[in-house]
Amino acid sequence: MEKMLKKFIQNATRVAPKISKKGELFELRNGLVSQYPQTRKDAIKKTIQQMTLGKDVSSLFPDILKNIATSDVEQKKLVYLYVMNYAETHPELCILAVNTFVSDAQDTNPLIRCMAIRTMSMIRVDKILEYVEIPLRKTLQDDNPYVRKTAVICVAKLFALNKELCQELGVLEDLISALEDSNPMVVANAIAALSDIYEADESVVPLPKLIQSHVSQFLLALNECTEWARIIILGALAEYTAKDSLEAQEIIDRVTPHLQHVNAAVVLASIKVVIKNLPQVQANTESPIFSKLSSALVSLMSTPPEMQYVALRNIRIVLEKYPHILSRELRIFYVKFNDPLYVKLEKIDTLVRLVDPSNLKQCTLLLAELKEYAMEFEPEFVSRAILALSQLGVKYSEPKFITKVLEIIIELCNTRDSFQDDCLVAMCNLLRHAGPDQEGMVTQVCSLAEAWSSVENLLQTDYAKCNYIWLLGQFPQKFNNVERKLQASIDSFTQEESLTQMSLLISVVKLHSILPGSMLQNLLELATTSTDEVDVRDMAIMYWRCLSVESSHDGLINELCNSSLPEIATTLDTFSPELLETLLRELSLLSSVYFKPVSTMTKPKSSSGNHLKGKQLDELQFMAQDEILKNMNEDNLLDFDNDWPAASNSNYKSEAQGSTVDYLNDIFGLSSPAPPVENSMADLSLNKKDEKQKSSNTQDLLDLF
Amino acid sequence: MASCIYFCDNKGKVxxxxxxxxxxxxxxxxxxxxxxxxxxxxxxxxxxxxxxNGVQYLFIQHNDIYVLTMSRSLSINVAQVFSFLYKLVEVLAEYVKTVEEESIRDNFVIIYELLDEMLDYGIPQITETKMLKQYITQKSYKLIKSAKKSKNVIRPPSQLTKSVSWRPEGITYKKNEAFLDVTESINMLITASGQVLRSEILGKVNVRSRLSGMPDLKLGLNDKGIFTSVESASSSEATEGKKSNIELEDLKFHQCVRLSKFENEKIITFIPPDGDFELMNYRLSTPIKPLIWCDAKIQVHSQSRIEIHCRAKAQIKKKSTANNVEILIPVPEDADSPKFRYSHGSLKYVPEKSAILWKIKTFNGGKEYSFAAQLGLPSMTDAEVPRAKRPIQVKFQIPYFTTSGIQVRYLKINEPKLQYQSYPWVRYITQSGDDYTIRTA
Structure with a gap:
């Protein structure tokens, strides 16, 4: 009894002093060297807390280090965490920790062995790296798979820190042989490590060959590992090209079960492998594999919004290759009230893409749904819905249906105030598709536009203005007072952007016979003297020349004016075949979300040699780029950052900007001299189709040559 | 691969x-x-x-925080990243209850430990909470004590890297039980005129396993594609033929289910993790009629008042009951002084949601209730400010009932070494999904 009481009292009255919450450095320092283990541990925790808050506690390094030799695993973890964070600021003191690292790497507890090797290979200090060889070798051959799976990743870490040392030690060979490990998790980590190394330097490891020779192991391991390991292994399988249709079929058969995994990333990785092998097995569209793919894709729609976003962007790619794969699943992609806006917009895009243009019922259904969306509140959403309406009309391509679409848009235009831009563009697209002989539609649209009083204030975007002027030029007989309307635009010529300027040129030249000559003269002068746009100026000069030789070649100018427009077949933008194939290979990667293949990105060149200095330069470069971008026009900044969703109007600008940054890269001489041009080229090819329609007038002009 | 993990507050501060x-x-x-x-x-x-600047920021939102990861490379597997971030939040929630700014600050030690274990060099490793809890515990004082004995030092469970990575060995229960919860969530989109535009059933089977040893489980459902078992298919065909078999789409399984076995033989077999987990989920897009039908006539007399007449009907079997029915009807933001007339449930004006909330605790099958409401509108309004069109949202729960008709035929539990008696329990419930909405005219 007395004993128990004594014990109780002893426990209750804690002798070890506590560390206050303030976290003053001197107090922490005293705590760290306290004679009581509990106080020391408290102090370590408080130190880490300060570190988490972003305070610089690196000055406590020597005192923290005194606590590294402990049997308390948690304390050890914290000390290791600290050491990892601040090792670079105290390289000379790190050497004191080496002994503990090396002995910990031989501890009987696999957890400690792992921690030691994991931490050691993360520290950017040459002196530590000198000692890494033996522990790394040992752990790579460890009996415990938990240790091995950690060690294989350490090879990749070491490679990133010091390529030469890593090659000298010959641990890469160990890493390669880990692909044959009996444990699937080790295999998966080995693949991940190898891919990482391969991405940094293709010459060091023959990754494609390795995948080739290990396919059967991978397929075997697939059924027996964690979800994350599956993703990695499936990723490797997607890199492999089957020898013949038989093998392709086998891979598909082995992978399809995983389409039913609960983890959406596993599903997407499986889809990728199946799609990779599909062309080789020549499955017809009735084949069950398509319905399995379809239901797997659909299932991705019951995931969190971020995942849905990735799925939708990927579905966009898959749909272009297999347009009918989801044609029965239209309703799944209906917008939900709670969806975030970025998901809603992608869903609309998907809806229009997957609707089957030969199925009137489906198209009518979608039309009603899109109409509902167009009545919503969020401006971006409504704009997108209006665009989708016109896309659907063009896709179904039947005069009656188009009339219906047109009526909806006209109604929208009349009832809602702020969407004239979008409506006008949508209507012009429909007119261009239906052709000029649809008298009824033309009258409807033109009488609507006729009624607008001050178009200059009503229409905001360059693109809408350009379409308005095209409308004037195309159907002058439908408007009263075309001359006054055009004159108003000419008056604001210098403030307009290039599309409107070009459109204006074309329309005025086209109507030169019914407009007063001074107007044409005035416009041509403006276009040749007061614009910076080279294209506009060239165009004006060319027109001018044509007009001045009119007397001798009367036909030329007539031909210019009366050319009929090529009909637009679709307003949905498409990828070029090469881009599509690349993107299919990169499904589930970030590049597939941006529609920008990995190869278009400049690789950050891994600076070998002096790490610390390299890192500082890296940092400096980052900051400098930041600064320069900041000083640029803010609009442009955003265009540059994500020019994929933005309309291509500003393509010229982002190009110019891109080159500035690349110029900067050249100054630093760090990034490889590669593809600024290629980058913007990719953008262009992506937007080409889009651009074509936007500047349809330019296109006509080009057609003439 | 992910270069880092950041937890940021709702402004983006670390x-x-x-x-x-x-x-x-x-x-x-x-x-x-x-x-x-x-x-x-x-x-x-x-x-x-x-x-x-060539840095990719990938993030999810959860409560009041952003969970963010960054990368330099476009070749990062973004599906894996999002999937992992959600898993991370899920695991943290099991350690610290709600994952929010405060709980993260309070539990930084354990979170660092978890981040170390779950992600290595940006490559996801172990995310099974059951296993992580074996060697990462909050009660650190235990460690000090056991460390003294030196034999019992915590170490990674050997199961971690084996093929059954989700279940430790040596679990014992006095009474061996397994609980199955079949939950179906209904998502439905209905036009103002009552036409069902889209309907889907999202079903899931949750299991609470309290079983000893390494039990092997076999689940039989009345799905067309899933063979209940070889004998029953042939011998008891006469009796079972009457029961309608249904066909589930988009079956998704927990990683413990042997997928290739399911693919080839259509049998669901698995060694369950200990405790609660989601065994499978499925989706059905068969058209269904609204379980809770609701029709609201909203008349707006602008600048004076708004009148709402609403009727709701439980279109379910007489024996069934819908519980906790909530019908949320949007009203203009500037409405005021509500007047209600109703016979059942409780009716409340919720200004912060700009809506009327009608709550009915129990709603018996076949019954129809209604209410009338009138709210005042300000006489002065901004000329034609466009208003967001919001739908009516409905929530409900119907116990002992599945819309799809899915049934658990059997759950066979077999532990080869221990051979104990075990008791499976099954519960069914149907509830509204996150998108059971009726558009307003």
């Missing part, structure tokens, strides 16, 4: 971070708040991936 690689400079995170802001200002579209 709460806690763990860096795995050096390719993204530490200063890159400072740009995150302004990136968010810029994206929001430009338009209200803020996709979950942003780029700045």
């Amino acid at each position: 709460i806690l971070s763990r860096r795995y690689r050096d390719d993204v400079p530490p200063s890159a995170i400072e740009k995150f708040p302004s990136l968010l802001l810029e994206a929001e200002q430009e338009s209200s579209i803020v996709p979950p991936c942003l780029t700045h």
Whole structure:
């Protein structure tokens, strides 16, 4: 009894002093060297807390280090965490920790062995790296798979820190042989490590060959590992090209079960492998594999919004290759009230893409749904819905249906105030598709536009203005007072952007016979003297020349004016075949979300040699780029950052900007001299189709040559 | 691969971070708040991936925090990243209950430990909470004590890297039980005129396993594609033929289910993790009629008042009951002085949601209730400010009932070594999904 009481009292009255919450450095320092283990541990925790808050506690390094030799695993973890964070600021003191690292790497507890090797290979200090060889070798051959799976990743870490040392030690060979490990998790980590190394330097490891020779192991391991390991292994399988249709079929058969995994990333990785092998097995569209793919894709729609976003962007790619794969699943992609806006917009895009243009019922259904969306509140959403309406009309391509679409848009235009831009563009697209002989539609649209009083204030975007002027030029007989309307635009010529300027040129030249000559003269002068746009100026000069030789070649100018427009077949933008194939290979990667293949990105060149200095330069470069971008026009900044969703109007600008940054890269001489041009080229090819329609007038002009 | 994990508050300020690689400079995170802001200002579209200076920012939102990861490379598997971030939040929730700014600050030690274990060099490793809890525990004092004995030092469970990585050995229960919860969530979109535009059933089977040893389980459902078992298919065909078999689409299984066995033999077999987990989920897009039908006539007399007449009907079997029915009807933001007339449930004006909330505790099958409401509108309004069109939202729960008709035929539990008696329990419930909405005219 007395004993128990004594014990109780002893426990209750804690002798070890506590560390206050303030976290003053001197107090922490005293705590760290306290004679009581509990106080020391408290102090370590408080130190880490300060570190988490972003305070610089690196000055406590020597005192923290005194606590590294402990049997308390948690304390050890914290000390290791600290050491990892601040090792670079105290390289000379790190050497004191080496002994503990090396002995910990031989501890009987696999957890400690792992921690030691994991931490050691993360520290950017040459002196530590000198000692890494033996522990790394040992752990790579460890009996415990938990240790091995950690060690294989350490090879990749070491490679990133010091390529030469890593090659000298010959641990890469160990890493390669880990692909044959009996444990699937080790295999998966080995693949991940190898891919990482391969991405940094293709010459060091023959990754494609390795995948080739290990396919059967991978397929075997697939059924027996964690979800994350599956993703990695499936990723490797997607890199492999089957020898013949038989093998392709086998891979598909082995992978399809995983389409039913609960983890959406596993599903997407499986889809990728199946799609990779599909062309080789020549499955017809009735084949069950398509319905399995379809239901797997659909299932991705019951995931969190971020995942849905990735799925939708990927579905966009898959749909272009297999347009009918989801044609029965239209309703799944209906917008939900709670969806975030970025998901809603992608869903609309998907809806229009997957609707089957030969199925009137489906198209009518979608039309009603899109109409509902167009009545919503969020401006971006409504704009997108209006665009989708016109896309659907063009896709179904039947005069009656188009009339219906047109009526909806006209109604929208009349009832809602702020969407004239979008409506006008949508209507012009429909007119261009239906052709000029649809008298009824033309009258409807033109009488609507006729009624607008001050178009200059009503229409905001360059693109809408350009379409308005095209409308004037195309159907002058439908408007009263075309001359006054055009004159108003000419008056604001210098403030307009290039599309409107070009459109204006074309329309005025086209109507030169019914407009007063001074107007044409005035416009041509403006276009040749007061614009910076080279294209506009060239165009004006060319027109001018044509007009001045009119007397001798009367036909030329007539031909210019009366050319009929090529009909637009679709307003949905498409990828070029090469881009599509690349993107299919990169499904589930970030590049597939941006529609920008990995190869278009400049690789950050891994600076070998002096790490610390390299890192500082890296940092400096980052900051400098930041600064320069900041000083640029803010609009442009955003265009540059994500020019994929933005309309291509500003393509010229982002190009110019891109080159500035690349110029900067050249100054630093760090990034490889590669593809600024290629980058913007990719953008262009992506937007080409889009651009074509936007500047349809330019296109006509080009057609003439 | 992910270079780092950051937890940021709702402004984008860092709460806690763990860096795995050096390719993204530490200063890159400072740009995150302004990136968010810029994206929001430009338009209200803020996709979950942003780029700045060649650094990719990938993030999810949870409660009041952002969980963010960064990368230099476009070849990062973004599906894996999002999947992992959600898993991370899920695991943290099991350690700290709600994952929010405060709980992260309070539990930084354990979170660092978890981040170390779950992600190595940006490669996801172990995310099974049951297993992580074996060697990462909050009660650190235990460690000190056991460390003294030196034999019992915590170490990674050997199961961790084996093929059954989700279940430790040596679990014992006095009474061996397994509980099955079949939950079906109904999502439905109905037009103002009562036409069902889209309907889907999202079903899931949750299991609470309290079983000893390494039991092997076999689940039989009345799904067409799933063979209940070889004998029953042939011998008891006469009796079972009457029961309608249903066909589930998009079956998704927990990783413990042997997928290839299911693919080839259509049998669901698995060694369950201990405790609660979601065994499978499925989706059905068969058209269904609204379980809770609701019709609201909303008349707006602008600048004076708004009148709402609403009827709701439980279109379910007489024996069934819908519980906790909530019908949320939107009203204009500037409405005031509500007047209600109703016979059942409770009716409340919720100004912060600009809506009327009608709650009915128990709603018996076949019954129809209604209410009438009138709210005043201000006589002065901004001329034609466009209003958001919001739908009516309905919530409900119907116990002992599945819409799809799915039934658990049997759950066979077999532990080869222990051979104990075990008791499976099954519960069914149907509830509204997150999108059971009726559009307003």
